[in-house]
Amino acid sequence: MSQPDAAAxxxxxxxxxxxAAARGAAAxxxxxxxxxxxxxxxxAAARAMVAEGVDVVELGLPYSDxxxxxxxxxxxxxxxxxxxxxxxxxxxxVEEVAATGAAVLVMSYWNPILRYGVERFSRDLAAAGGxxxxxxxxxxxxxxxWLAASDAHGLDRVFLVAPSSTPERLKRTAAACRGxxxxxxxxxxxxxxAAVGARAEELVAxxxxxxxxxxxxxxxxxxxxxxxxxxxYADGVIVGSALVRTLKRADGDGRAAIGDLRALVADxxxxxxx
Amino acid sequence: MSAQPPSTPAGAPGVEASAxxxxxxxxxxxxxxxxxxxxxEALVAALDELDAAWSAAKDDPGFVAELDHLHRTYxxxxxxxxxxxxxxxxxxxxxxxxxxxxxxxxxxxxxNNVLGQALLTRxxxxxxxxxxxxxxxxxxxxxxxxxxxxxxxxxxxxxxxxRRQALNVARMRLLGATxxxxxxxxxxxxxxxNEAFRDWVTNVESTNYVFGTVAGPHPFxxxxxxxxKIIGIEARQQVLDLTGRLPDAVAACVGGGSNxxxxxxxxxxxxxxxxxxxxxxxxxVDTPRHAATITSGSAGVLHGARSYMLQDExxxxxxxxxxxxxxxxxxxxxxxSWLSMIGRAEYRPVTDAEAMEAFRLLCRTEGIIPAIESxxxxxxxxxxxxxxxxxxxxxxxxSGRGDKDVATAAEWFDLLDGKGVTA
Numbered sequence: 001m002s003q004p005d006a007a008a009x010x011x012x013x014x015x016x017x018x019x020a021a022a023r024g025a026a027a028x029x030x031x032x033x034x035x036x037x038x039x040x041x042x043x044a045a046a047r048a049m050v051a052e053g054v055d056v057v058e059l060g061l062p063y064s065d066x067x068x069x070x071x072x073x074x075x076x077x078x079x080x081x082x083x084x085x086x087x088x089x090x091x092x093x094v095e096e097v098a099a100t101g102a103a104v105l106v107m108s109y110w111n112p113i114l115r116y117g118v119e120r121f122s123r124d125l126a127a128a129g130g131x132x133x134x135x136x137x138x139x140x141x142x143x144x145x146w147l148a149a150s151d152a153h154g155l156d157r158v159f160l161v162a163p164s165s166t167p168e169r170l171k172r173t174a175a176a177c178r179g180x181x182x183x184x185x186x187x188x189x190x191x192x193x194a195a196v197g198a199r200a201e202e203l204v205a206x207x208x209x210x211x212x213x214x215x216x217x218x219x220x221x222x223x224x225x226x227x228x229x230x231x232x233y234a235d236g237v238i239v240g241s242a243l244v245r246t247l248k249r250a251d252g253d254g255r256a257a258i259g260d261l262r263a264l265v266a267d268x269x270x271x272x273x274x
Numbered sequence: 275m276s277a278q279p280p281s282t283p284a285g286a287p288g289v290e291a292s293a294x295x296x297x298x299x300x301x302x303x304x305x306x307x308x309x310x311x312x313x314x315e316a317l318v319a320a321l322d323e324l325d326a327a328w329s330a331a332k333d334d335p336g337f338v339a340e341l342d343h344l345h346r347t348y349x350x351x352x353x354x355x356x357x358x359x360x361x362x363x364x365x366x367x368x369x370x371x372x373x374x375x376x377x378x379x380x381x382x383x384x385x386n387n388v389l390g391q392a393l394l395t396r397x398x399x400x401x402x403x404x405x406x407x408x409x410x411x412x413x414x415x416x417x418x419x420x421x422x423x424x425x426x427x428x429x430x431x432x433x434x435x436x437r438r439q440a441l442n443v444a445r446m447r448l449l450g451a452t453x454x455x456x457x458x459x460x461x462x463x464x465x466x467x468n469e470a471f472r473d474w475v476t477n478v479e480s481t482n483y484v485f486g487t488v489a490g491p492h493p494f495x496x497x498x499x500x501x502x503k504i505i506g507i508e509a510r511q512q513v514l515d516l517t518g519r520l521p522d523a524v525a526a527c528v529g530g531g532s533n534x535x536x537x538x539x540x541x542x543x544x545x546x547x548x549x550x551x552x553x554x555x556x557x558x559v560d561t562p563r564h565a566a567t568i569t570s571g572s573a574g575v576l577h578g579a580r581s582y583m584l585q586d587e588x589x590x591x592x593x594x595x596x597x598x599x600x601x602x603x604x605x606x607x608x609x610x611s612w613l614s615m616i617g618r619a620e621y622r623p624v625t626d627a628e629a630m631e632a633f634r635l636l637c638r639t640e641g642i643i644p645a646i647e648s649x650x651x652x653x654x655x656x657x658x659x660x661x662x663x664x665x666x667x668x669x670x671x672x673s674g675r676g677d678k679d680v681a682t683a684a685e686w687f688d689l690l691d692g693k694g695v696t697a
Contacts, residue, residue, distance in 0.1 A: 063589075064459065064590040064591040065459070065464065065465075065468050065577070065591055066468070067314070067468050067471045067472065067577075068314050068472075068475070074458050074459075075458075078458070078459065081590065087588045110575050111575040111585065111589040112588055112589035112590070113589070114574060114575055115574060115588060115589025116589065136314055137313055137314055137575075137578075139311065139312075139313070139318060141311065142310050142311060160314065161315055162315050162316035162319075164315075164316055164317075164318070164319040164478065165315055165318070165319065169315070169318060169319075184315075187316055187475060187476055187478060187479075188472075189475060
């Protein structure tokens with residue numbers, strides 16, 4: 001597979017992580033699915049996250065079969081789909097959130113991208129001001145078309161590594177990523193946990209040793225104290241389910257939900273200070 | 275008759291140049307443009323382990339002998355064939371021969387696959403198995419093998435299906451399995467598979483995923499095929515012994531496609547034998563309520579492999595429908611997609627009503643109650659017989675028995691208020 005030097009194309013998410021490092025912090029990467037609880041609120045919530053200190057926004061493209069996600073995100077994306085969220089809404093959300101100046105990645109399972117057309121999605125994502133894609137069920141081995149399209153459109157490509165990844169696979173994945181490598185802290189699905197897996201620190205070290213320029217840690221992070229712990233050894237801290245949960249207020253009060261979200265982001269943003 | 279199958283496209287991934295003449299020699303990860311591994315990185319190590327373990331086991335005389343022993347002394351293999359002339363009288367004079375997988379222990383072909391994978395689980399030192407199930411046949415088979423081999427067992431089943439197939443839930447529990455009712459998404463088989471993958475990624479160190487069909491990421495399509503191809507190997511010889519020739523056509527129902535690939539595989543390199551898969555046409559392929567993935571789906575990625583699937587314009591999986599829970603799946607194994615694309619096998623829809631008519635006919639004419647899944651293949655054979663004409667020979671995979679379907683059939687035929695079925 002012909003693969004130009006990934007470092008030759010500048011990385012928007014990489015630049016955001018480097019800027020955080022320059023001010024003495026790990027980058028804070030925040031995930032929300034587009035369309036939950038509705039498209040406009042999800043966009044407002046993502047913009048609020050940026051205002052409170054999220055460096056890289058991860059916008060989830062809702063998918064009918066989210067095999068890597070735990071209950072909180074499963075429920076949120078199902079609700080988004082039931083309410084009629086489509087791929088075009090995600091591109092609109094990218095445009096409106098990228099207008100804040102934050103690096104915006106789309107997190108998507110592979111089939112919706114394949115269906116849209118890998119080249120066409122890459123073109124439209126770049127045109128919307130998006131930084132790139134995180135692909136939880138696409139491994140570099142199967143990503144030939146995406147490697148080419150992301151090079152052509154200057155997009156970041158974030159693949160995952162896991163505690164079960166062999167040194168050879170860490171090397172292959174690190175070489176294929178642009179922006180950062182997403183290190184899954186634990187063997188499992190998304191969801192806030194009381195403690196982040198002890199294997200996360202080892203995995204970050206092994207991924208760096210395999211050649212990764214930047215490594216961010218996700219899965220299970222839910223508060224500033226956990227973020228602080230991870231910020232000691234990782235380039236960025238990825239938070240998803242805990243943020244989504246703030247938008248699930250039983251009383252359905254959207255404004256209060258975004259208030260809860262802001263408070264959590266503020267806690268996390270202070271946590272990532274080294 | 276169908277044309278000679280085209281040879282495998284040159285340079286297709288996964289196709290060895292030396293094997294290009296033999297369709298049966300093609301094996302994963304890719305079948306033409308289909309197959310592969312679209313999975314979280316966290317599962318790659320386990321899939322690699324399984325792939326290596328299966329490659330070693332299938333050529334290990336000790337493993338082969340152990341599986342063969344189980345087949346003979348536990349499953350009841352070889353399964354017999356039965357010619358069904360009274361049924362075939364409705365098929366234009368064709369001869370119809372059934373491969374009796376319904377007589378296997380646990381009532382379907384699923385046991386062939388499960389015993390192999392359970393042995394493999396022990397071989398790689400894991401102590402727990404998980405599986406998905408739709409109708410419950412694969413779940414019952416897995417729970418059975420787990421009981422036999424002293425493995426902990428958890429079965430994921432959509433909440434919808436636990437209600438439709440309550441008896442099978444009880445059966446699995448009797449065998450010592452934990453049955454988890456899946457309440458996410460459409461609460462059916464596809465969601466049970468999602469939940470099983472989530473369990474696997476979390477517990478992969480102790481747990482093996484015993485996948486039930488020839489779909490999913492590599493090595494499942496090849497491994498499950500390898501374990502099911504005994505159906506066709508036996509049947510090919512049995513038909514030769516009975517009739518002195520190969521059948522004109524082989525018919526099987528296709529959900530994920532494991533019984534179909536199992537009986538097709540031995541005939542892939544017999545170009546004179548038509549291979550016809552019958553998909554669940556539900557209420558009709560011109561309605562949204564069907565599960566005819568190859569007939570009316572499009573290529574996409576579902577549950578770890580690229581294959582045909584039912585999806586909307588945004589790539590969201592569409593809900594399937596079939597009266598038969600075992601065919602009610604919006605995807606299909608990649609080898610079938612490939613066999614369809616190269617023209618070696620054909621796939622046609624059979625509606626709920628057509629399947630139930632064939633179900634009734636086999637009961638009344640031959641005293642065999644088929645699984646509703648298999649009744650789709652029977653309905654297809656009636657049509658094929660009329661097409662192929664008198665004296666043609668059609669081999670049908672009777673993949674399972676209908677005990678589990680008695681409640682559904684009683685409701686369909688309105689038997690519960692004493693009206694009965696009119697012949």
